Amino acid sequence: xxxxxxxxARGQRRMVQLLDAAAxxxxxxxxxxxxxxxxxxxxxVSPGTLYQFFANKEALAEALAERxxxxxxxxxxxxxxxxxxxxxxxxxxxxxxxxxVEVNLENPGFKALFGSGDLPDxxxxxxxxxxxxxxxxxxxxxxxxxxxxxxxxxxxxxxxxTQIFAALLxxxxxxxxxxxxxxxxxxxxxxxxxxTPLDQRV
Amino acid sequence: xxxxxxxxARGQRRMVQLLDAAAxxxxxxxxxxxxxxxxxxxxxVSPGTLYQFFANKEALAEALAERxxxxxxxxxxxxxxxxxxxxxxxxxxxxxxxxxVEVNLENPGFKALFGSGDLPDxxxxxxxxxxxxxxxxxxxxxxxxxxxxxxxxxxxxxxxxTQIFAALLxxxxxxxxxxxxxxxxxxxxxxxxxxTPLDQRV
DNA sequence: GACAAACACGAGTAAATGCTCGTATTTTTC
DNA sequence: GAAAAATACGAGCATTTACTCGTGTTTGTC
Numbered sequence: 001x002x003x004x005x006x007x008x009a010r011g012q013r014r015m016v017q018l019l020d021a022a023a024x025x026x027x028x029x030x031x032x033x034x035x036x037x038x039x040x041x042x043x044x045v046s047p048g049t050l051y052q053f054f055a056n057k058e059a060l061a062e063a064l065a066e067r068x069x070x071x072x073x074x075x076x077x078x079x080x081x082x083x084x085x086x087x088x089x090x091x092x093x094x095x096x097x098x099x100x101v102e103v104n105l106e107n108p109g110f111k112a113l114f115g116s117g118d119l120p121d122x123x124x125x126x127x128x129x130x131x132x133x134x135x136x137x138x139x140x141x142x143x144x145x146x147x148x149x150x151x152x153x154x155x156x157x158x159x160x161x162t163q164i165f166a167a168l169l170x171x172x173x174x175x176x177x178x179x180x181x182x183x184x185x186x187x188x189x190x191x192x193x194x195x196t197p198l199d200q201r202v
Numbered sequence: 203x204x205x206x207x208x209x210x211a212r213g214q215r216r217m218v219q220l221l222d223a224a225a226x227x228x229x230x231x232x233x234x235x236x237x238x239x240x241x242x243x244x245x246x247v248s249p250g251t252l253y254q255f256f257a258n259k260e261a262l263a264e265a266l267a268e269r270x271x272x273x274x275x276x277x278x279x280x281x282x283x284x285x286x287x288x289x290x291x292x293x294x295x296x297x298x299x300x301x302x303v304e305v306n307l308e309n310p311g312f313k314a315l316f317g318s319g320d321l322p323d324x325x326x327x328x329x330x331x332x333x334x335x336x337x338x339x340x341x342x343x344x345x346x347x348x349x350x351x352x353x354x355x356x357x358x359x360x361x362x363x364t365q366i367f368a369a370l371l372x373x374x375x376x377x378x379x380x381x382x383x384x385x386x387x388x389x390x391x392x393x394x395x396x397x398t399p400l401d402q403r404v
Numbered sequence: 405g406a407c408a409a410a411c412a413c414g415a416g417t418a419a420a421t422g423c424t425c426g427t428a429t430t431t432t433t434c
Numbered sequence: 435g436a437a438a439a440a441t442a443c444g445a446g447c448a449t450t451t452a453c454t455c456g457t458g459t460t461t462g463t464c
Contacts, residue, residue: 005410008461014411032234036452046413051453053411160370160388167369168362186362193395207440210431216441238422248443253423255441 015053017043019064023109031061031112058125065113065126068103069133075099076137085144089199093191096141097184100134100165104173111170135162146198157198164190217255219245221266225311233263233314260327267315267328270305271335277301278339287346291401295393298343299386302336302367306375313375316368337364348400359400366392 007015021043025034036057040050054060079099084092104110114130139158142149149157168187175183209217223245227236238259242252256262281301286294306312316332341360344351351359370389377385 008410010461011411035450047453048414048455049412057452156384156388159373160392163369163373164366164392167365171361171365182358186358189399190362190366190392190396193398194392196395197391208432210440212431213441237420239420249423250425250444251442259422 022060022064026112027108061126065130068110072103075103089192093188224262224266228314229310263328267332270312274305277305291394295390340364
């Protein structure tokens, strides 16, 4: 197997450029229809150069997903101080939702990698990783709020909550800014409604 | 524009065969990755024959979506007698959900046309039609239950409910039959949770 | 400054895929 | 039963697209 070359500064910059470009093209065309040539063009670079840094389209998507994952983690880190988990449910949900929506608005490519339920086969790998990261984050918060929730219930609940979230995210980011709050509040209601029974357990 | 030829009995049968085949291939590969040649092969027919009946891949998908739409309408027709709308919320939701899940299990292609949130561009046309049909059905039921709900709230609510439903449908039909009930009940809880506030309005 | 490693180019390739078209067979029409 | 219309075939065209490769340039190392 060919070793990863030792990247120099110029190379690092190129990789960032390429990821930026990929985000734009993924956002415009969706993962499946996005062509590597278009991504290279968007980055102002030849197709050969793209492949100097990423083995294939999937690797590119994976790297982009990784970037999103860490941006998301940072955003959540910022939004959560200890004690947040004990807030009233609507506020807790709001604090989970906001950062995600913002990351999404700032990184239009996000939805393309996160959103679509069933992309063909292996193409889903980066998607699944992202979904898993989000689900994990949700699980952490729920675990903090409901310490004695059985772990299988915890897993199910976070998975469902994440899927509900993913389902409405598309509408939220697509919608004009004026109407956005309405949909966010709708998403909030849905999640609060789903989670309320947990709050009312003995 | 070339006129639609007057179909003879043999042709009608072929069209059914082709739609069946398309459902199978869409289910296995998803819409985007499904090839028309594979569909023709699955139907035991040459590619040329396929195009004798459907102008292109999209027209094929549209026809299939239309078929699902009517199957769905029939299933719902069967599940609703007048008065259903006044049932307790969990039961009402259950009656909405069951037929959809069943149509899905019987027609594996359904999810491929209904599920994925943002397929590229025009490919979404058949998808949107299906989603719209389902949303419309949901709206009817909600309108019957909440006659004085303003029409914009009605539209929003049915759209959100449908999206929640679509999001969890994938998990439900993919999951082994033994665990299916658990996920159906989870979906039920999510929808009931979302709709409960409407029940409690003055 | 010389040598190697990393970077860059972009025309080109192989494979996939939606769809066509010339031809041949079956069914309907009269 | 003959002309017309519908059905059927399948090799292959045109296009797209992920990716390569030969060649040349820039950067780091000693």
